[in-house]
Amino acid sequence: MRRIKIFDTTLRDGEQSPGVSLTVAEKLQIARQLSELGVDVLEAGFPLVSADDFEAVYKIAQEIRNTTVTAMARAKKKDIESAWEAISGAESPRIHIFLATSPIHMQYRLRKSPQEILEYAVEAVRLAKSKTGDVEFSAEDASRSDVDFLAQVFTRVIAAGATVINIPDTVGYATPEEFSAFIRTVMQKTVGIEKVDISVHCHNDLGLAVANSLAAIQVGANQIECTINGLGERAGTAALEELVMAIRTRKDHYGVETGIVTTEIARTSQMVSQLTGMMVQHNKAIVGKNAFTHDSGLHLDGINKERTTYEIMLPSSVGLAL
Ligand SMILES: [Zn+2]
Incomplete structure (x- = not known):
């Protein structure tokens, strides 16, 4: 069965949630738990920030083993050097470079021409590759980028040594059908795509982050970026627990698997909620207080006779003892 890599960014994107600020000790505590949870890649932060x-x-x-540890960097020399300095002691270090490729971001925020962006991207990946074998390149605002330009950027960064290309829906604007068709086109137009992992990073502004991530999996994405409890900038990103349990519960439909130890999900969610101060809404899928609670007499009667009448997952599968 095809294995989907889970890239957790609770400590980077999640920590960027408005109102959230974690101490070094708290981040370490969460990182240890994410390692128990079995994430494939752990994004530990953005070293240049502070x-x-x-x-x-x-x-x-230094501490976490059996998981790739990555740090974020803009496509700038000082960012890449600081990221490498921070992660070089990891068992499996990855440098994660991001650079926007959409007309809106290139023109208004970065004030660079597409040609300049292309050159920055290649140069940054080359520099990162001189430090470590594992380099991820994220095309920020990919879903609002010109598909031919995006494929050209990916073709060039793959030739420069990128091992993972990430297609973010940075502003949460995509819809599942459109996003999967977009990824399919990117894959067709990018030379060397078969040599790298294809990743997505979906934001939840329209409540579609998980749906968009699952749609991407169906056309060949094999790494999903997500956070515990769906934390992240603005409305957050795809919730790890929802993605993983959708894949597990509907294995018949998706035909893929993850390496997540699902019985650690509840514990991880509670720890992240407590340390970030971000309460989980009661009716939140998988980890909300009510997710496995039945209230109406009719439903209780059904559950008492046969659990599967109203339950598609066992609470114990996410580590809850009810
Ligand atoms: Zn993000």
Whole structure:
């Protein structure tokens, strides 16, 4: 069965949630739990942002084993060098470079021409590759980029040594059908795509982050970026627990699997909620207080006679003892 890699960014994108700020010790505690949960890639932070961010990434890279540890960097020399300095002690270090490729971001925010962006991307990946074999390149705002330009950027960064290309729906604007068709086109037009992992990073502004991620899996994406409890900028990103349990519960439909130890899900969710101060809504799928609670007499009667009448997953499968 095809294995989907789970890239957890609770400590980077999740930590960027408005109102959330974690200490170095708290980040380490979450990183240890994410390792127990069995994430394939752990994004520990953005080292250039502050001394605390650097320290947290450094300590996580030193301690966490059996998981790829990655740090974020803009396509700039000082970012890449600081990211590498922070993660070089990891068992399996990855540098994660991001650079926007949409007309809106290139023109208004970065004030660069597409040709300049292409050159920056290639140069950044080359520099990162000189430090480590594992380099991820994210085309920020990919879903609003010109597909031919995006494929050209990916073709060039793959030739420069990128091992993972990430297609983010940065602003949560995509719809599942459109996003999967877009990814299919990118795959057809990118030279060397078969040599790399294809990743997506979906935001939840329209409540479609998980649906968009699942749609991407169906056309060949094999790495999903997500966070515990769906934390992240604005409305957050795809919730790890929802993605993983959708894949597990509907294995018949998706035909893929993850390496997540699902019985650690509830514990991880509770820890992240407690340390970030971000309460989980009661009716939240998988990890909400009510997710496995039945209230109406009719439903209780059904459950008492046969659990599967109203339950598609056992609470114990996510580590809850009810
Ligand atoms: Zn994000």
